Amino acid sequence: MTIETNEEHNIPKVYDPAAVEKKWYAYWEKNHYFHVEVDKNKEAFSIVIPPPNITGQLHMGHALDNTLQDILIRWHRMMGHNTLWMPGYDHAGLATQIKVEEVIKREEGKTRYDLGREEFLKRVWQWKNQYGDRIVNQLKCLGVSCDWERQRFTMDEGCSQAVREVFVSLYEKGLIYQGSRITNWCVNCNTALSDIEVEHADEAGHLWYIRYPVVGEEGTYLTIATTRPETMLGDTAVAVNPEDKRYGYLVGKTLKLPLTDRTIPIIADSYVDLKFGTGAVKITPAHDPNDFEMGMRHKLENIVVIGMDGKMTAEAGIYAGQERYECRKNIVKALEELGFLVKIEELTHAVGHCQRCHCVVEPLVSKQWFVKMEPLVKAAVDCVEDGRTQFVPERFTKSYTNWMDNIHDWCISRQIWWGHRIPVWYCDDCGEVIASRTDIDKCPKCGGHVHQDEDALDTWFSSALWPFSTMGWPEKTDLLKQFYPTSVLVTGYDIIFFWIARMLVMGMEFMKEIPFHKVFIHGLVRDSQGRKMSKSLGNGIDPLEVIDKYGADTLRFMLITGNTPGNDMRFYWERVDATRNFANKIWNASRFALMNLEGYDKDAKLAPYTLADKWILSRLQDTEKDVTDFLENFELGEAGRLLYEFIWGEFCDWYIELAKPRLYNKDNPTERATAQHVLCEVLGSAMKLLHPYMPFITEEIWQCLPHEGDSIMVSSWPKYQEDLVDQEAEDGMSAIMDATKAIRNMRAEVNAAPGRKAPAILLVDADLKEVLETNASYIKLLATVDKLTIENNNNNKPQNAMTTVVNGIEVYLPLKGLIDVEKESARLNKELETLSKEIKRIEGKLGNAGFLAKAPAEVVAKEKVKSGEIGQKMMAINERLEYLKTL
RNA sequence: GGAACUAUAGCUCAGACGGUUAGAGUACCACGUUGACAUCGUGGGGGUCACUGGUUCGAGUCCAGUUAGUUCCACCA
Numbered sequence: 003m004t005i006e007t008n009e010e011h012n013i014p015k016v017y018d019p020a021a022v023e024k025k026w027y028a029y030w031e032k033n034h035y036f037h038v039e040v041d042k043n044k045e046a047f048s049i050v051i052p053p054p055n056i057t058g059q060l061h062m063g064h065a066l067d068n069t070l071q072d073i074l075i076r077w078h079r080m081m082g083h084n085t086l087w088m089p090g091y092d093h094a095g096l097a098t099q100i101k102v103e104e105v106i107k108r109e110e111g112k113t114r115y116d117l118g119r120e121e122f123l124k125r126v127w128q129w130k131n132q133y134g135d136r137i138v139n140q141l142k143c144l145g146v147s148c149d150w151e152r153q154r155f156t157m158d159e160g161c162s163q164a165v166r167e168v169f170v171s172l173y174e175k176g177l178i179y180q181g182s183r184i185t186n187w188c189v190n191c192n193t194a195l196s197d198i199e200v201e202h203a204d205e206a207g208h209l210w211y212i213r214y215p216v217v218g219e220e221g222t223y224l225t226i227a228t229t230r231p232e233t234m235l236g237d238t239a240v241a242v243n244p245e246d247k248r249y250g251y252l253v254g255k256t257l258k259l260p261l262t263d264r265t266i267p268i269i270a271d272s273y274v275d276l277k278f279g280t281g282a283v284k285i286t287p288a289h290d291p292n293d294f295e296m297g298m299r300h301k302l303e304n305i306v307v308i309g310m311d312g313k314m315t316a317e318a319g320i321y322a323g324q325e326r327y328e329c330r331k332n333i334v335k336a337l338e339e340l341g342f343l344v345k346i347e348e349l350t351h352a353v354g355h356c357q358r359c360h361c362v363v364e365p366l367v368s369k370q371w372f373v374k375m376e377p378l379v380k381a382a383v384d385c386v387e388d389g390r391t392q393f394v395p396e397r398f399t400k401s402y403t404n405w406m407d408n409i410h411d412w413c414i415s416r417q418i419w420w421g422h423r424i425p426v427w428y429c430d431d432c433g434e435v436i437a438s439r440t441d442i443d444k445c446p447k448c449g450g451h452v453h454q455d456e457d458a459l460d461t462w463f464s465s466a467l468w469p470f471s472t473m474g475w476p477e478k479t480d481l482l483k484q485f486y487p488t489s490v491l492v493t494g495y496d497i498i499f500f501w502i503a504r505m506l507v508m509g510m511e512f513m514k515e516i517p518f519h520k521v522f523i524h525g526l527v528r529d530s531q532g533r534k535m536s537k538s539l540g541n542g543i544d545p546l547e548v549i550d551k552y553g554a555d556t557l558r559f560m561l562i563t564g565n566t567p568g569n570d571m572r573f574y575w576e577r578v579d580a581t582r583n584f585a586n587k588i589w590n591a592s593r594f595a596l597m598n599l600e601g602y603d604k605d606a607k608l609a610p611y612t613l614a615d616k617w618i619l620s621r622l623q624d625t626e627k628d629v630t631d632f633l634e635n636f637e638l639g640e641a642g643r644l645l646y647e648f649i650w651g652e653f654c655d656w657y658i659e660l661a662k663p664r665l666y667n668k669d670n671p672t673e674r675a676t677a678q679h680v681l682c683e684v685l686g687s688a689m690k691l692l693h694p695y696m697p698f699i700t701e702e703i704w705q706c707l708p709h710e711g712d713s714i715m716v717s718s719w720p721k722y723q724e725d726l727v728d729q730e731a732e733d734g735m736s737a738i739m740d741a742t743k744a745i746r747n748m749r750a751e752v753n754a755a756p757g758r759k760a761p762a763i764l765l766v767d768a769d770l771k772e773v774l775e776t777n778a779s780y781i782k783l784l785a786t787v788d789k790l791t792i793e794n795n796n797n798n799k800p801q802n803a804m805t806t807v808v809n810g811i812e813v814y815l816p817l818k819g820l821i822d823v824e825k826e827s828a829r830l831n832k833e834l835e836t837l838s839k840e841i842k843r844i845e846g847k848l849g850n851a852g853f854l855a856k857a858p859a860e861v862v863a864k865e866k867v868k869s870g871e872i873g874q875k876m877m878a879i880n881e882r883l884e885y886l887k888t889l
Numbered sequence: 890g891g892a893a894c895u896a897u898a899g900c901u902c903a904g905a906c907g908g909u910u911a912g913a914g915u916a917c918c919a920c921g922u923u924g925a926c927a928u929c930g931u932g933g934g935g936g937u938c939a940c941u942g943g944u945u946c947g948a949g950u951c952c953a954g955u956u957a958g959u960u961c962c963a964c965c966a
Contacts, residue, residue: 013925015928016926017928202962209966226966241966273964275965275966283965283966285966291964292965292966293964294964365964397893401892401893401961404891404893405961405962495960495961496961499961499962530901563902564901564903565903566902568894569894569895570960571901571902572901576901576915577901579915580928582928583926583928583929584928586926587925587926587928587929589925589926590928590929593925593926594925595925597924631905632905640903643903654925658925662924666924743931743932747933749932750920750932750933751933753919755920755921756930757921757923837910847946850946852945852946852947853908853946853947856947857908857946858908860908861908861947865908872910
């Protein structure tokens with residue numbers, strides 16, 4: 003194959019991602035590169051996407067999460083594995099319902115109750131059909147390579163069937179039950195919530211001390227302390243600790259409950275803390291979880307005074323109908339007026355808020371469905387503790403197991419319409435309760451009329467099944483056989499309990515197998531001040547904006563590098579700029595290559611590799627190996643950093659510069675072809691290694707370079723070629739690079755005109771002499787040297803020259819008339835100072851018997867070499883200083 | 890009340906098994922438009938690795954404690 007390039011070709015100097023990205027994504031999709039069929043002969047690698055909400059817009063968290071997955075997926079695909087990335091989205095029950103309700107309210111002024119269940123659901127489906135794909139399209143802008151042909155939805159037919167199967171099966175096993183319990187109730191969203199949907203926040207509140215008169219003992223009171231005086235209307239007892247000597251004599255007596263005409267008993271219960279408040283607690287079983295428990299123990303009555311709407315009930319007497327906080331004010335006022343209020347203290351305490359609407363959650367008794375967790379968690383904890391499923395980073399294991407060890411039953415019913423309706427029917431005639439996998443229209447027992455439970459399931463119930471429901475469960479599919487357990491699950495630490503834990507539980511229960519081998523946890527993307535990005539703060543940065551301005555490659559690489567797994571990261575535009583510059587650097591390196599590939603013939607006869615060729619090829623192998631190692635350990639940031647350093651710091655800064663003379667010289671076609679060959683080889687491999695991170699620009703470049711195959715994304719991952727590893731070449735090049743840098747450094751010190759060539763003298767050890775002589779042209783080219791003299795270091799030292807010693811090389815720069823004796827002496831003395839500090843440290847080590855005896859021989863030898871080198875340096879500098887004194 | 894994480898250059902962050910003269914990007918200073926790139930090149934300044942103790946021949950790296958910050962869990966009215 004021969005490349006024809008036109009000297010005048012107009013590849014733009016600045017990389018423009020917009021056109022490139024659209025073009026290649028369309029190309030990949032058209033060629034079905036994302037799609038995978040089961041291939042039992044290949045090693046399987048699979049990921050199920052954390053399904054984004056249909057209401058959602060792509061945010062930075064998605065961008066990070068999906069980039070991580072895409073890197074792993076693209077890498078494994080290139081490794082030749084049978085690679086599946088299962089995409090899909092989540093119906094997000096409550097969140098979506100609220101969203102659609104808002105829209106309908108705004109546009110039509112109606113509530114969902116106005117529309118009725120059927121019509122409302124029709125609207126949500128419409129909404130889903132209209133906007134559901136929005137986030138998928140946004141994900142595509144990011145370049146992710148999901149198998150879109152397999153896209154799933156938590157409420158599609160298959161997933162819904164899986165939900166039914168799991169629900170009914172658990173019900174039959176007695177692991178799902180219905181009960182009247184005190185649960186978290188959101189008075190705004192009008193539904194029950196699970197414990198983890200309640201967010202606790204410390205709030206400044208008050209502790210009101212109220213005295214309750216003891217019945218039959220005029221003038222005797224028992225003072226209680228409460229943070230919620232409005233609930234006193236529902237008090238059915240006051241409790242003291244049985245050990246509490248202050249109140250012992252009162253236990254068994256009754257109290258007159260102020261503001262009511264009821265009397266309540268004084269009971270003893272060890273739950274009561276003697277040191278808090280007065281040591282006497284009012285008990286309101288209907289409105290406090292602890293009181294509820296105590297009420298059960300002491301068979302107390304539940305008096306509901308706050309309703310589902312957050313307003314006081316008829317039980318609240320004259321307060322009926324008042325909003326709960328308004329009532330609180332009025333109660334306090336009344337107590338004060340009647341002399342029952344003893345004092346008010348300031349108190350900060352944790353108050354639960356609804357995760358969705360942030361209003362204060364009310365503990366209320368209601369009839370709900372629960373999953374009995376305790377029998378289910380063991381398997382899910384065991385598989386993590388014995389390492390079948392591993393968290394990366396490992397530290398998240400602990401928070402997972404801690405949480406699982408203290409698990410509460412999971413309230414799964416929601417008083418909402420959008421979601422999986424609870425598959426339970428009640429017979430209106432015989433009262434039978436039937437959980438069914440299929441819809442029923444009459445009672446199987448008596449044939450009577452049935453009606454279905456009105457409630458829907460917690461969104462996370464269907465998410466919990468995601469790893470297997472998306473692969474066709476409960477059918478025994480080939481997909482499941484090949485891809486379950488999935489290889490890795492990638493998500494943020496914020497949903498470990500909501501999602502990871504539940505998937506482990508359900509996977510172990512229904513597949514009898516872990517859902518994933520690894521859980522790769524990442525942190526949050528925060529703003530530049532470290533704050534969470536949020537709508538209310540207005541500090542969110544739209545990933546699509548970054549993609550528009552800078553390209554997806556830049557966003558992806560920026561999000562992945564510069565932080566470590568599991569840690570939060572801050573978003574800085576400066577870092578976006580820096581990454582954009584990297585993309586542009588790659589672009590221009592490729593532009594350079596293309597401009598110099600004219601006449602390139604893949605099969606041309608090659609000259610022997612030069613030192614630079616051997617060096618860069620060897621470094622490429624090191625990079626391939628290290629990058630692969632890092633990827634295997636989920637150190638994606640480190641792998642990215644390595645690629646950055648290799649491409650910019652070695653390939654661009656040194657190799658390209660050194661290849662220029664051969665590329666420009668058309669009189670020696672064999673050498674030119676060799677340089678072209680190595681240039682293409684290294685650049686091509688570098689693009690492959692970088693492809694998982696920056697899929698678009700690497701495809702664009704790869705397609706321009708000589709290549710085999712139709713796309714870089716289905717090309718093979720570079721192999722570590724041991725025969726190209728050349729330590730000698732690497733050592734030789736580092737000597738040359740060190741000498742070059744030393745010369746540049748000294749020239750800069752005296753402000754020598756950078757463009758003007760000057761002579762230099764190197765005095766070197768015998769073993770370095772040959773490589774330096776052979777490649778003297780490198781130093782001349784890169785250090786702007788015209789006459790380079792290389793001698794053995796036992797020769798006479800050149801006079802009237804600047805000097806420094808690096809890597810066993812004494813570098814002299816004759817600078818006739820340029821040397822400022824004073825300045826040069828100062829510079830050398832400063833260097834001498836650092837060196838003497840260093841040698842003192844090393845000699846201390848070498849003089850330490852313990853070090854010599856216990857440190858590995860290798861380390862000792864290294865220190866000795868170092869000591870020798872420094873000694874040599876110091877000697878040379880001292881000689882030079884002596885000479886300067888004579889001037 | 891438990892638990893986790895973080896503390897390294899002005900800023901944002903890397904530093905695997907303890908052994909490099911502790912790194913990068915950015916910012917800053919100086920010089921530079923030689924035919925890939927000024928979204929660039931070359932060079933430079935800048936850190937007692939939060940503090941205290943311990944283990945070790947040797948600690949930014951391991952252990953204990955202290956301080957500061959962040960976060961999660963927890964039914965204390």
